[in-house]
Structure formats: structure tokens, C-alpha cells
Amino acid sequence: MSSTIKDKIDKLTDELIHHNHLYYQESTSEISDFEFDQKLKQLEQLEKEHPEYKRDDSPTHRVGGTITKSFNTVYHKYPMLSLGNTYSKEDLVDFDKRVQKGLGTLDYEYICELKFDGVAISILYENGILKQAVTRGDGEKGDEVTNNVRTIRSLPLSFRQEVPKAFEVRGEVFMPKDVFANLNTEREKAGEALLANPRNTASGTLKMQDSSVVAERKLDCYLYTLLGEGLGNENHDTSLQLLEKWGFNVSPTYQKCATIEDVIAYINHWEQKRHELPVETDGIVIKVNRVEHQQELGFTAKSPRWAISYKYKSEAAESKLLNITYQVGRTGAITPVAELTPVQLAGTTVKRASLHNANEIERLDIRVGDFVFVEKGGEIIPKITGVNLDKRPKDSQPTTYLNKCPECGTELVRKEGEAVHYCPNVDACPPQVMGRVEHFISRNAMDIQHLGPKTIETLFKLNKISGIADLYDLTFEDVNGLLIEEEDLATGKVKKRSIKEKSAQNMIEALQESKNAPFESVLFGLGIRYVGKTVAEKLAEHFKTIDSLISASFDEIVNVHEIGERIAQSVVDFFTNPEHQELVARLKAAGLQMEVTVNEQTAALPQHFADKTVVVSGVFNEYGREELKDLIKAMGGKVAGSISGKTDFLIAGENMGPAKLEKAEKLGTTILSEADFKAMTS
Numbered sequence: 060m061s062s063t064i065k066d067k068i069d070k071l072t073d074e075l076i077h078h079n080h081l082y083y084q085e086s087t088s089e090i091s092d093f094e095f096d097q098k099l100k101q102l103e104q105l106e107k108e109h110p111e112y113k114r115d116d117s118p119t120h121r122v123g124g125t126i127t128k129s130f131n132t133v134y135h136k137y138p139m140l141s142l143g144n145t146y147s148k149e150d151l152v153d154f155d156k157r158v159q160k161g162l163g164t165l166d167y168e169y170i171c172e173l174k175f176d177g178v179a180i181s182i183l184y185e186n187g188i189l190k191q192a193v194t195r196g197d198g199e200k201g202d203e204v205t206n207n208v209r210t211i212r213s214l215p216l217s218f219r220q221e222v223p224k225a226f227e228v229r230g231e232v233f234m235p236k237d238v239f240a241n242l243n244t245e246r247e248k249a250g251e252a253l254l255a256n257p258r259n260t261a262s263g264t265l266k267m268q269d270s271s272v273v274a275e276r277k278l279d280c281y282l283y284t285l286l287g288e289g290l291g292n293e294n295h296d297t298s299l300q301l302l303e304k305w306g307f308n309v310s311p312t313y314q315k316c317a318t319i320e321d322v323i324a325y326i327n328h329w330e331q332k333r334h335e336l337p338v339e340t341d342g343i344v345i346k347v348n349r350v351e352h353q354q355e356l357g358f359t360a361k362s363p364r365w366a367i368s369y370k371y372k373s374e375a376a377e378s379k380l381l382n383i384t385y386q387v388g389r390t391g392a393i394t395p396v397a398e399l400t401p402v403q404l405a406g407t408t409v410k411r412a413s414l415h416n417a418n419e420i421e422r423l424d425i426r427v428g429d430f431v432f433v434e435k436g437g438e439i440i441p442k443i444t445g446v447n448l449d450k451r452p453k454d455s456q457p458t459t460y461l462n463k464c465p466e467c468g469t470e471l472v473r474k475e476g477e478a479v480h481y482c483p484n485v486d487a488c489p490p491q492v493m494g495r496v497e498h499f500i501s502r503n504a505m506d507i508q509h510l511g512p513k514t515i516e517t518l519f520k521l522n523k524i525s526g527i528a529d530l531y532d533l534t535f536e537d538v539n540g541l542l543i544e545e546e547d548l549a550t551g552k553v554k555k556r557s558i559k560e561k562s563a564q565n566m567i568e569a570l571q572e573s574k575n576a577p578f579e580s581v582l583f584g585l586g587i588r589y590v591g592k593t594v595a596e597k598l599a600e601h602f603k604t605i606d607s608l609i610s611a612s613f614d615e616i617v618n619v620h621e622i623g624e625r626i627a628q629s630v631v632d633f634f635t636n637p638e639h640q641e642l643v644a645r646l647k648a649a650g651l652q653m654e655v656t657v658n659e660q661t662a663a664l665p666q667h668f669a670d671k672t673v674v675v676s677g678v679f680n681e682y683g684r685e686e687l688k689d690l691i692k693a694m695g696g697k698v699a700g701s702i703s704g705k706t707d708f709l710i711a712g713e714n715m716g717p718a719k720l721e722k723a724e725k726l727g728t729t730i731l732s733e734a735d736f737k738a739m740t741s
């Protein structure tokens with residue numbers, strides 16, 4: 060019996076450590092905050108009953124985050140703690156009782172604020188100047204991210220008025236909802252993976268090495284704490300007023316509450332209305348107003364006793380499942396989608412939710428006509444979490460999964476051990492062909508700017524293109540004024556925009572320009588299975604022209620260094636297909652690069668790196684990263700991604716992580732500065 064409890068505690072501890080790591084270090088999450096909090100409470104309870112099994116590294120008695128090695132570590136003057144949290148209003152009444160008992164008086168009041176969903180930050184000001192910004196880290200010490208925080212426009216770097224000589228402010232760095240939405244629209248246009256939610260994006264952005272990229276991300280910050288000596292902030296609301304007066308961004312949503320009933324009214328007031336705010340919020344924070352009272356109540360190891368957060372449960376709604384439709388992705392993967400009676404959820408009207416795959420449908424035993432529960436967690440599209448069996452119609456039929464591709468009619472396949480069904484018709488299934496065109500124009504391949512997936516999709520629909528080669532037959536007239544419709548997956552809302560003259564011109568020019576893209580980019584762009592960017596480079600380097608690659612035998616290809624049988628077979632198969640031969644012929648006729656061109660300038664470079672492995676790290680003044688890599692290759696070197704015993708040279712730019720440098724030194728790698736490198740090129 061006791062061993063099973065120990066196992067349970069161990070398992071929960073490990074799980075929570077795993078989720079903390081993802082959340083704070085990787086800025087992603089696999090489970091919802093609610094699930095996380097439930098697990099944490101469960102562990103707390105078990106540890107209380109069986110303190111003998113509580114582990115030293117238990118997440119119940121420490122702040123969840125840690126520091127990273129890529130920034131300077133800085134100790135906080137006052138610890139940065141977490142907040143106790145609850146999802147229940149009864150708990151708030153208990154909290155109020157504890158406060159009352161702790162203070163021994165009824166003469167206290169609360170300030171309620173919204174709980175902004177971002178990343179906590181501490182900022183020091185000295186002599187009226189922003190001196191240092193540090194993340195919460197493990198609560199005791201955090202990462203110094205001053206340069207990144209300086210890019211936040213609403214944050215004063217200095218003051219026009221008199222301010223105290225030294226003080227610390229704390230608040231939440233966040234990405235406004237509209238900035239997040241725009242960023243995702245841009246990523247979608249560029250064919251990049253969408254970001255899951257504003258919190259994780261803000262957290263990832265704050266830890267970027269290059270602050271010019273951070274600046275583009277347009278983070279914002281609300282301040283809610285003022286610390287320091289002799290500032291005259293005897294109450295929490297006086298702190299907020301001082302911050303406002305000095306020009307800090309304070310959310311105007313805070314409110315004084317005399318009783319816990321008032322607090323609950325505040326919670327109810329904001330439950331729906333918070334969705335109209337420019338920032339995501341996940342609850343409210345209740346703080347005892349008087350600083351003297353706060354000091355009297357004090358702290359636990361993890362959080363203040365004078366504050367608590369009430370978190371709103373991620374909203375669920377019930378809706379009727381009208382139909383299950385199936386979408387074919389760019390890779391041929393099939394996703395079942397629930398079509399629902401429109402329902403209000405977290406501020407938007409939802410009429411679709413993801414059902415993931417056949418296993419999920421089976422697990423839920425979900426049927427058309429059922430009433431289902433829909434939830435919006437951190438994901439982009441809501442999900443179905445269950446079926447209300449009480450409302451199931453008597454004549455309902457189990458769902459049989461689709462067996463033919465809804466786009467091209469081909470029989471679907473499911474690979475051994477995989478949950479997802481695929482359409483195997485890679486060459487003629489429309490979404491898959493579109494996917495190939497998107498791959499061709501993508502940044503890593505031909506890097507054709509101004510042309511996004513939505514434009515490609517529209518051109519396909521209008522039969523203006525049906526494959527890669529048709530891109531080069533497009534004219535200005537074909538794209539000018541093109542009406543593009545974008546549908547929001549969850550809400551079904553359609554946004555329309557038309558391509559303006561200037562954009563049309565840019566598109567045609569970008570296509571023309573792409574004719575200069577190097578042969579290896581064309582080769583990679585063709586989308587031959589297993590031929591990634593590096594393989595394409597190797598094949599181009601070895602065979603020099605497309606003709607010699609096409610006529611090469613399996614043996615000749617497999618003999619190329621680092622090319623395996625699977626790749627060789629795939630290349631042979633690809634070029635044996637007459638349709639692909641025609642594609643190559645058309646691209647050649649259009650004027651694309653079908654052979655390696657030796658750049659005279661780089662061909663003359665001294666071969667200092669012949670047969671050497673070189674790693675590039677940090678930021679450079681005179682060279683772009685790709686440019687630097689090309690130069691190294693032109694000088695005979697191989698570029699590797701990380702430092703190992705095999706690394707001969709490390710070219711170290713600015714802002715390089717100290718851990719990397721240390722590792723290189725330990726391994727005896729020769730370290731070159733940008734200036735050293737430059738000298739070697741001449």
C-alpha cells in the first residue's frame with residue numbers, strides 16, 4: 060500500500076517537474092493550467108498525509124521557474140514569489156477568515172487586480188534611469204534581460220519629473236492580443252508554424268538573444284508593484300498611483316474592495332468582460348491594501364499570506380455536433396473537425412473544434428447529433444472534451460471514420476502505430492500539391508517573398524496555377540486585384556482582402572528574382588522525399604548539374620558521402636516519373652538555375668578551413684549568419700551546429716552564451732573573433 064503512495068508521489072513530482080521545465084524554460088505547455096494546478100494540489104495533499112515521501116526537489120515548496128545559462132544571473136533584493144491560487148470562491152472566504160484572524164481586526168481592505176497572463180519582471184531604477192531588468196527565475200535569482208526589456212515602448216527609460224533616487228518596480232511583460240494575432244497572420248503568410256498563445260510567446264521572446272528581434276515583437280508591460288525605502292507608499296493603491304504618476308503603464312482595472320463579497324462581485328464583473336481587454340488574463344489577484352498589514356501577515360516559503368489569486372476555469376460550453384468534416388493537410392494528414400451549433404466561448408463565437416484523429420473519436424465515442432463539451436485551453440482551435448450522454452438521441456449511430464480522401468477520392472492509409480490517417484496521392488491530391496508549392500516558395504527553399512500560402516490557395520482555386528512550374532507563367536494581371544478570403548478555423552468568420560497593385564508588382568518581381576536562386580535551393584524546393592536542405596547541398600555539390608543528377612544511377616548517388624540508400628532510391632524514383640521530368644524541363648525553360656555556379660569571388664578564397672569543422676555562434680557586425688556559413692564553406696570548411704570534440708574552430712560573435720564559450724575552451728577548440736575571421740578571408 061505505502062509503496063504505491065510513494066510511487067504516486069514520485070510520479071506526480073516527476074510529471075510536475077517536467078511541466079515546469081516546459082513552461083518556464085521552453086515556453087510551451089502540454090497540459091492546461093487547470094490540469095497543472097489540480098496535479099499540484101493533489102501532490103500537496105499526498106505530501107501532507109505522507110511527509111516521509113516528500114522529495115527535496117518537490118515543486119510544492121518552491122517557485123516553479125529556474126534561471127538559464129544564456130543570461131547573467133542576478134540575485135533579487137526582495138524574493139520574487141509565486142501566488143497561492145484557487146478556482147473556488149469558498150476558498151476566498153477561507154482566505155478572508157485567515158487574514159482577519161492574522162490581523163486580529165476587521166479594519167482592513169483589499170485591492171483587486173486582474174491577473175495578467177505574461178511573465179513576471181523586476182526592474183531597477185537608479186538616479187532616474189532604467190538600470191536593470193531581471194526575470195523571476197527561481198524566485199531568489201533570475202536572468203538579466205535588461206536589453207530586451209528596454210525595447211518595451213511603454214516603459215520609461217528615464218523621467219521628466221523628479222523621482223526617488225532608487226526604487227524597484229515589478230509587473231508583467233505580455234504580448235497584447237492584437238500583436239499576437241498579427242504575428243500569427245504574418246507567420247501563416249510565410250508558411251511558418253503558428254504560435255500557441257500570447258503568454259508562451261511573450262516568455263519565449265523575453266529570452267531571445269537578439270534584442271532587435273525582441274523590439275519587432277512589440278511586447279508591453281503592466282506594472283503592479285513598487286518597492287524601496289522611504290517612498291511613501293503605505294498602501295498598495297498608493298503604490299499604483301505613484302507608478303501612474305511617474306508615467307508607468309498601470310492597468311486601470313484595479314479596484315478597492317472593503318469586503319470579500321465585494322471581491323466576489325469584482326470577480327463576477329470581470330469574468331466575461333476581461334475578454335475585451337487588450338491583454339490575456341487568467342484570473343484576478345486579491346491583495347491586502349495596507350503595507351503594514353502585509354508585513355504583519357508575512358510569507359510562506361512560496362507565496363505571500365496577504366495575497367491570493369482566483370483563477371477562472373478555462374471556459375467550457377455545450378453545443379450540438381452537427382457534423383464531422385475532414386480536412387486534408389499539406390502533408391496529406393487527415394484531421395477530423397467537429398462542426399457545431401455556434402456557441403459563445405471565451406469571448407468568441409465558436410462553431411468548430413478539433414477532433415484530432417480516429418482514436419480520439421473512438422475514445423469519446425462521439426456521434427453526430429450528440430451534445431458535446433467544448434473547451435478553449437491554450438490552443439488555437441478549441442477541443443471537444445466530452446459528450447453529454449444524457450442528451451444522446453436514441454437513434455444515434457456510432458461514427459465510422461472516413462475511408463476515402465475528401466479532396467481526391469483516394470483510399471486513405473494509416474501507418475503502423477500511427478494515430479493519423481493519410482491520403483497517399485502525393486502528386487495529385489490538391490492540398491498536397493499546394494503544400495509542394497508552399498514548400499517551394501518557403502524561406503528555406505526558394506525564399507520567394509510577397510507570395511504567401513493564402514495567395515497560392517486562391518490561385519489554385521481559380522485554376523491559375525496547378526503546380527510549381529505554373530508560378531513562372533503568372534503575370535501581373537493574374538494577381539493584381541486578386542480577392543483573398545481567409546477563414547478563421549474556430550469561428551468560421553471570413554476576412555476578405557484584395558491584392559493591391561504594388562503587392563502584385565512585388566510578387567512578380569520576386570518570382571523573377573528567384574530565377575537567380577542557387578541550384579541547391581531549386582533542388583531542395585522540388586520537395587523530393589528525404590531530400591532536406593543539407594542533402595540538396597551535397598547532391599548539388601557532387602553532381603554539379605541537374606542533368607547529371609537525373610542520369611545518375613542508384614549506385615552513383617549512394618556513393619556520395621553521407622547519402623544513404625533511402626535517399627538515393629527516393630531521388631531515382633522522383634526523376635523516373637515523367638511528370639517530374641516535365642516539371643524540371645519547364646523550370647529550366649523558365650530560366651531557373653539548374654547547375655552550380657561558382658562565384659568567382661568566393662572561389663578565390665584561401666582554404667584555411669579545408670576539412671575542418673567550424674561552429675558559428677553569437678551576433679556579428681559585418682556578416683549575416685548565412686553569409687558567414689557560405690564563406691566558411693567556400694574556404695573549405697564544414698559548418699556544424701553545436702560544439703563537440705570534433706569542432707576545430709569556433710567563430711564567436713557578440714552576445715554569445717558563456718556556457719558555450721566555456722565548453723569550447725575546455726575542449727581546446729580554436730576560438731576566433733569576428734576580426735580574426737575577417738583577417739583570414741584576405
Ligand SMILES: NC(=O)c1ccc[n+]([C@@H]2O[C@H](COP(=O)([O-])OP(=O)(O)OC[C@H]3O[C@@H](n4cnc5c(N)ncnc54)[C@H](O)[C@@H]3O)[C@@H](O)[C@H]2O)c1
Pocket residue numbers: 078079081082083087088089090091092093095096122123140141142144172173174175176177178179180195230231283344368
Ligand atoms: N500548463 C503547464 O504545463 C504549466 C506549468 C507550470 C506552471 N503553469 C501555470 O503557472 C502557474 C504557476 O505559476 P506561478 O508560480 O507564476 O504563479 P501564478 O502565475 O499563478 O502567480 C504568480 C504570478 O502572477 C503574475 N501576475 C499577473 N498579474 C498579477 C498582478 N496583478 N499582481 C501580482 N502578480 C500578477 C506574476 O507574474 C506572478 O509572478 C500555475 O498555477 C499554472 O497555472 C502551467
Ligand SMILES: [Zn+2]
Pocket residue numbers: 387464465466467468469482483484488489
Ligand atoms: Zn487526397
